[in-house]
Amino acid sequence: MTTNPATAEHHQDEARAPGKPMPVLPDAQTVTSVRHYSDRLFSFRVTRPQSLRFRSGEFVMIGLMGENGKPLLRAYSIASPAWDEELEFYSIKVQDGPLTSKLQHVQPGDQIILRPKPVGTLVHDALLPGKRLWLFSTGTGFAPFASLLRDPETFEKFDEIIVTHTCRDVDELTYSRELVESIKSDEMLEELLGVEALGKLRYYPTTTREQSGTMGRITTRIEDGSLFSDLGVPALNPEEDRAMVCGSLAFNLDIKALLEQAGLREGANSDPAEFVVEKAFVG
Numbered sequence: 243m244t245t246n247p248a249t250a251e252h253h254q255d256e257a258r259a260p261g262k263p264m265p266v267l268p269d270a271q272t273v274t275s276v277r278h279y280s281d282r283l284f285s286f287r288v289t290r291p292q293s294l295r296f297r298s299g300e301f302v303m304i305g306l307m308g309e310n311g312k313p314l315l316r317a318y319s320i321a322s323p324a325w326d327e328e329l330e331f332y333s334i335k336v337q338d339g340p341l342t343s344k345l346q347h348v349q350p351g352d353q354i355i356l357r358p359k360p361v362g363t364l365v366h367d368a369l370l371p372g373k374r375l376w377l378f379s380t381g382t383g384f385a386p387f388a389s390l391l392r393d394p395e396t397f398e399k400f401d402e403i404i405v406t407h408t409c410r411d412v413d414e415l416t417y418s419r420e421l422v423e424s425i426k427s428d429e430m431l432e433e434l435l436g437v438e439a440l441g442k443l444r445y446y447p448t449t450t451r452e453q454s455g456t457m458g459r460i461t462t463r464i465e466d467g468s469l470f471s472d473l474g475v476p477a478l479n480p481e482e483d484r485a486m487v488c489g490s491l492a493f494n495l496d497i498k499a500l501l502e503q504a505g506l507r508e509g510a511n512s513d514p515a516e517f518v519v520e521k522a523f524v525g
């Protein structure tokens with residue numbers, strides 16, 4: 243990885259003609275670790291700006307310096323919880339994607355740009371209190387839930403937390419499966435919340451292409467009721483259930499329609515209700 247925002251900015255400074263306005267300095271953070279899961283997915287951790295405060299589930303703009311000397315930024319959910327000293331991201335690799343065709347090659351020690359202005363709707367503040375929290379995701383839409391699931395507030399607020407993750411192939415579930423396993427054996431969370439609290443968390447992975455224990459779209463399993471019978475919980479209802487949804491636009495619309503059919507209303511930061519939705523990507 244050769245793109246170093248700090249260096250690129252330095253050259254830009256040197257080349258600037260007298261009298262031209264100062265360019266905005268990019269906020270550089272250092273990559274501390276990288277892990278590849280498949281030819282389509284990887285995760286990485288970066289240093290956290292001391293001043294960055296965010297709510298678990300929010301997203302920020304991150305990127306690299308483009309060849310034209312301008313930052314190339316994209317929205318990314320922060321996958322680490324609000325208390326973590328570092329920031330974690332879980333990323334797609336789009337073959338010809340302007341950002342991820344390069345971002346997938348970052349190595350520890352490289353720098354990325356991070357704009358420290360977190361926003362988003364997948365936050366506890368946007369939901370009314372309830373009994374059961376559903377986290378519905380596809381692909382990298384699991385990222386904000388990786389943050390929320392590591393936040394003790396999630397366990398304090400709900401009696402049951404059910405996270406569904408749907409991908410095409412089994413290896414695309416590795417990140418979520420390992421994360422859920424690590425939470426269930428996390429001694430710090432156990433000490434803080436008690437061993438029974440971690441038992442509240444249930445993981446429901448499905449694949450749509452490769453054969454696995456549970457096949458099919460989660461929308462189909464909501465419609466035919468198998469999601470609820472498999473887990474031994476009642477069908478969605480506005481008295482008990484709260485939901486967060488993060489996936490492709492089509493997935494979000496399908497789940498939203500099913501939640502509304504069940505009587506749940508969409509909430510927002512300023513107007514909490516029974517469910518919230520955020521796109522995992524645009525397009």
Ligand SMILES: Cc1cc2nc3c(=O)[nH]c(=O)nc-3n(C[C@H](O)[C@H](O)[C@H](O)COP(=O)(O)OP(=O)(O)OC[C@H]3O[C@@H](n4cnc5c(N)ncnc54)[C@H](O)[C@@H]3O)c2cc1C
Nearest residue numbers: 316317318319332333334339340341342382385522523525
């Ligand atoms: C609120 C929000 C949060 C996001 N959080 C994440 C995140 O945590 N991790 C992440 O990898 N991406 C996330 N994205 C998508 C991200 O902003 C970029 O689109 C992605 O990094 C690809 O960038 P690119 O420049 O390589 O390609 P782009 O030009 O941005 O995208 C090219 C095409 O690739 C497809 N695509 C883009 N992102 C994805 C994806 N994540 N999964 C499947 N297909 C995709 C789309 O069809 C898109 O049209 C988020 C987007 C939004 C709006």
